[in-house]
Amino acid sequence: MNELQTIQAWTFVSECKIPSDINSMLVDGEEAVAAYKTIRDSAVFTNKRIIIRDAQGLTGKKIEVYSIPYSSINMWSTENAGKMLDFNAEVELWTRVGHLKINLKRGVDIRKFDHLIASAVL
Secondary structure, three states: OOOOOEEEEEEEEEEEOOOHHHHHHOOOOOOEEEEEEEOOOEEEEEOOEEEEEEEEOOOOOEEEEEEEEHHHEEEEEEEOOOOOOOOEEEEEEEEOOOEEEEEEEEEOOHHHHHHHHHHHHO
């Protein structure tokens, strides 16, 4: 069986405060629910989508923004080692545009993360 090609991958380091500048990106009726620090920027869960800001280049001044509507997520999986030596976990999202991968470091609660996705998608 062929492996699905991952079209994008991110690493979430820890949960963080919701950035105040995210409000300018939200549409009417959209609210930020949770935020996660990435290696260079942040990802915000709203009640409608996941917004991932990805700083690029050496200076990080160029920022690419990914918006993943929950309605585009067909399926997801979470993988972790359980309670013992769980240094990182992995979340995979299958969307209409392709396969996305999110690595979660030790500071991220995999069950809370899974609940955020389930609450929005189901």
